[in-house]
Amino acid sequence: MPSAFRFVSRREGSILRTGEPMRAPYGLEIIENCMSCPHREDKLFCNLSAPAVQRLAAIASAAAYPKGATLFVEGQSPRGVFIICSGRVKLSTSSADGRTLILRISEPGEVLGLPATVTGMPYELTADVIEPAQANFISRQDFLLFLREHGEAALRVAQQLGETYHAAIAEMRTIGLSHSAGEKLARFLLDLAVDHDTSKGDIKLTLTLTHEEIAQMIGASRETVTRLFSDFKRRQLLQIKGSTLIIKNKVGLENVLSS
């Protein structure tokens, strides 16, 4: 295990914020050793050599972001990567007329801004914090230098990018290949259920997204999502209690795909 680094508060990425200013208490109590959080292990920078890990710790700077903060904005030239330690971040793109498409909600352990940072092209998405988050920031310059010095890490980055691409294509399929909105919603829900235990009939999962957000993820209107949920509930396909969603009839839901 690495000798992980300590709290640094350069507070990168808080330049462009849409929401309220960062509240004082944040950023103090929290971060001290983000690089050693459990998620790190099975994600991007596991199994690196000791020197590589140390170097990484040296160039990363931790910071906390309140709900509503924006890590980076679509079109902005890439400043670097963010490694999420906790919280949740929404990745979206939007058009001139205000319509928004949410690509995915990223969870702890993920690395954001990787494609842009590596290629030098502008960030292709906007990253908004929707649950108070801690993240390590690494500037583009430092990161590229690091990759050049550590080929092993470059390979890991390539793998990570491949996975991200894979996910993007999957998203694309649900949006582009289905005729009905119901199909899209069903696909979306089944995708969520993939990780969870699928053995017995009921699949329980927490869904902390508003109908509006779900709509933006599947490319539909808010009302349609609401109606579809009612419809699915009526057909005994699922139940909703607060932020808990229970899939009662998985096969039934799968049948929606091929209708």
Next chain:
Amino acid sequence: MPSAFRFVSRREGSILRTGEPMRAPYGLEIIENCMSCPHREDKLFCNLSAPAVQRLAAIASAAAYPKGATLFVEGQSPRGVFIICSGRVKLSTSSADGRTLILRISEPGEVLGLPATVTGMPYELTADVIEPAQANFISRQDFLLFLREHGEAALRVAQQLGETYHAAIAEMRTIGLSHSAGEKLARFLLDLAVDHDTSKGDIKLTLTLTHEEIAQMIGASRETVTRLFSDFKRRQLLQIKGSTLIIKNKVGLENVLSS
């Protein structure tokens, strides 16, 4: 500049073919020195050290594919990467009920199957040859070994993946963020025009796709595409002569986006 390698005819990737069997003449006249084709320079493996290039040449095997050949199929476990030397290859994904979504048409110089090969996940797309092609194949095993040995190449791969991702997101936007089909088609055409000289009024470009294929690229029906083309012609936005498309009024076309 490298001492490039010579004709090898292992004929990789011809295992799964949808179309007619490979005709005899193909594969003979053609390849002799694919790695030294002009496209290579500004693409994936430029600026590598001499040993890296040599190694690359050693593990790559050239082959020719007729129209209709399939390099790889969605869902298949990754065999390796294909570096396109000439011809054009269609990358698509399709659903159970036969609907197809074309991601892009790749041109000489591109590397196909990279994400899958790097991550080990199944190919996420299907690659069909639509114009007789020559390509170098590198098996997954060889390729990964090569990347591990040459960190510089791994970094290049990461960049390439980043760009591919970028393109995918762009595609996503045109499909997901536009209300009307007209908007999608206009976006598609303007994307094509990006590379071409944009200075004076008329932009001339060759479009060797059927309406059907265009429809599958923008997520619309064939009839709609036909109708939209008639419509655009009527409105003097463009002209079509054979496989040549001339954009007469670029700003007019751009106005379609925000209507």
Next chain:
DNA sequence: ATTGAGACGTGACCGGAATCACAGCCGGTG
């Protein structure tokens, strides 16, 4: 307690585009 903002639920309306169906067209091939 009152207010107000945001999320959810539903009805009515209507337009865009998918679908079906068929008619010209053009380029191959026997």
Next chain:
DNA sequence: CACCGGCTGTGATTCCGGTCACGTCTCAAT
């Protein structure tokens, strides 16, 4: 030539889902 298969053009019809326009409910703040 005559034939055929794939591509293109166009009409008629249908219906999904976006949009508008409300009403309800919850929760937080004053």
